[in-house]
Amino acid sequence: MPQLLVDQRDVKFILYEQLQVQKLCEHPRFSEYSQEMFDMVIEQARKLAENEFYPTNRMGDREGVKFEDGVVKVPECYHKPYKLYCEGGWLSISDPIEVGGQGFPFVIGNAAIEFFSAANWSLMMYPGLTHGAARLLEKYGTPEQQELYMYKLFSGEWAGTMCLTEPNAGTDVGALTTKAIRRPDGNFNIVGQKIFISSGAHDLTENIVHMVLARIEGAPKGTKGISIFIVPRLRYADDGSLIDNDVTCTNVEEKLGIHGSATCGLSFGDNDNCIGYLLGEENRGMRIMFDMMNEARHFVGMQGVALGSAAYLHALNYAKERLQGVHYTQLKNPEAPRVPIIEHPDVRRMLMFMKSTIEGTRALLYYAAYCMDRAAIAETDEERDKFQGYVDILIPVCKAYGSDMGFRVCETAIQVYGGYGYCVDCPVEQYLRDCKIASIYEGTNGIQALDLVGRKIALRRGLLFKNILGEIERFIKWVSTNYRLRNEVKLFSQAKDYLVECTKFFALKGMTDEFFIPILYATPYLELFGDVAVGLMLLWQATVADQKLNEIFEDSSAKDKVSQAEVLRRNPTAAFYQGKIASARFFANNVLSLAGGKARAIMTGEKSVMEIPDNSFALP
């Protein structure tokens, strides 16, 4: 099978040539690991993803989740790959050995996750949610709670969920009404309804441990009065056996995509017999949940990258095989042979958009993951603050830009396939459907933009932004020494200046009675931020690739264009590096060059959106 999911060469380029994650092994935390082991991990992930996950992708989409007599069943074909995934220890790849994990760097776990996600995202959601629940227990659980639940979650023996959303409390979590009523034994009776709960009920595991946000009776209104509870579907009875805990699945949503993922409505305590065990302190539920937010949002950003990656590689493969039309230099020649559509300039343009966008976004998300590793092993507070700052400011961009761009790449893949791409017999339409949810859940992309503008940029008097800007300035200095990339460096540098201008503009507006301007323009601002961040990644990669490519040219004594073209034709490594430079070039000229317009649009501060009366949108 040709590579249809994730470009393994690109993954290794990011890991070893761009980020040089092998250097993490010099730190005591990772001294037991090596690049050779990382390679084995990536190879095994690819194999398992291609052989076991990918064949169930379409099947699971068609079969969907079944809800009969109160019982939810996942697509039958999910059981085997799920079991293999858990047995292989993949669920806890980057978790500490002490909790039963494998202890690999987060960035390596992230690479493995990309392969599985590209192969079957719906299936990946089950272990993904489980992992989030396990991490909450690791950080906030009592030793007893950890003993009872955490190990079983990290191993995948049981599954987990996050139960936030209610019919009238989605983005506005503070409005939730699920109640926790104190019991004489110190635990709580949970009563309430939750909706849109991913993996809320299914038959992959015997038990499901729900992490439920609820308000203890008498607690303050809003987010300040929310606590978080461990609510297993089956709870331990006094004799240690498992008994029903009065959690009922009320419905399973019919959705646009991710048909294999069980999105459930859950009812807690219909018979007043649902016990919840407080996690952490009372009224700290939001704080605790938000602690997992960075990881969860990064995971959703990866959904965009992974699905976009698979869509791109499918479209690329198709474009090389599909014969249609004549070469553009032969348009007037009726005898001209049909050519593969990859020969057509507009198709190439679409492929380059997909290639550069996916490679740059992938690099951004891997970089954020790498920063999490660096923060975790930092030896000084200063170093930790620095990398944690990068993570904090990049996460909303990773989530929103990753999911939005992933979706646009899926859409472009359908365009490459043409009419066939719109039909269900072609694989790419599923990627589009499966990808859409990524801009909605885990905090809509609108919320991400507000998080970036309202919190992260403003945090610590703008220190996070200043720090990352400092890093960018140092970077520009470094890449400026490369004469061949001068045009791209210039475009990047300008785009960065526009971003800085917009940021200052927001800071000034924030102090006036037009403070709603940054709120109104948060989404285009995040897009501009994403352009610059991805532009930086691609330029970084191009600089590394250009240096290596020229070493290859020198080694082969290829001095002129003709002999260099011959090297590029014969040497796949050289061709790969050339592709990296092309990505940076395309992105700089076609995306970064628009930064000025985007910035001007933001800084007009134009207010018609706010001023238009509601009934002027369309007459009733």
Place this chain on the structure above:
Amino acid sequence: MDIAVLIKQVPDTETVIKIADDKKSIKTDDIKWIMNPYDEYAVEAALRLKEKAGGKVTIVSTGPQRVVESIRTALAMGADEGVLVDDPALEGSDVFGVAKALSAVVKELNPDVILCGHRAVDYDEGQRGAAVAEMLGLPHIPFAVAIDVDDGGSKVTVDRPVEGGKMTLEASLPVLITLGGAHAIWNPRYASLPGIMKAKKKPLATKTLADLGIDASEVGPDARKIKLVSMEMPPEREPGRIIDGDLDTDGKAKELVRILKEEIKIL
């Protein structure tokens, strides 16, 4: 019951093969190397035998240091130890030279069962197993699709296909068995993450020909009994030919018959 598994590293079946300028070898830059799939079945079969009868599984291979990755993969699947014969003098050997080195290692290990793929997916010679068995004076059972061992660990029962049918064979130990079948029959296990971590600490010995008491003149290109003269790629497929012009269906059919008779001359 101790088992030795002979493995070979081969180019990934997805790799685009290019012939080198000497016309006698392939270009190895940028090749992705994998364990020969039939040898991977042998690793799986060995691990299943070990699960039933106990003992130790040792992976044996020849080649440069890159082969370590394939041996480690087998160790990550659950094998216990590895031996790699890495000697520049072996480079360019034919199957006899390789079999000499493998036999010398196997002799030192003295296993009860030796397993390997019935062929490797690179040169497709299919001689390695038979040659090693011959050099060690062992019985050789080819194309196994099922292997069982009796409770006492004294003999093996092997199923192999014959002309679409099945033949069941029995042999005393020690014995060399080559693996046939397909991925769907053996379903070689995936290396788990704990397996990958354990593999790093498992013993993996690197030996030279001198360590094995083999004279370098017995192996290598000069000792080849079979010389590789040249290689060539399959011819590029010519594009199809479409009969059109202004002919109607009848005329097209007539033209097709004429071409088949007069030009291609197959009618």
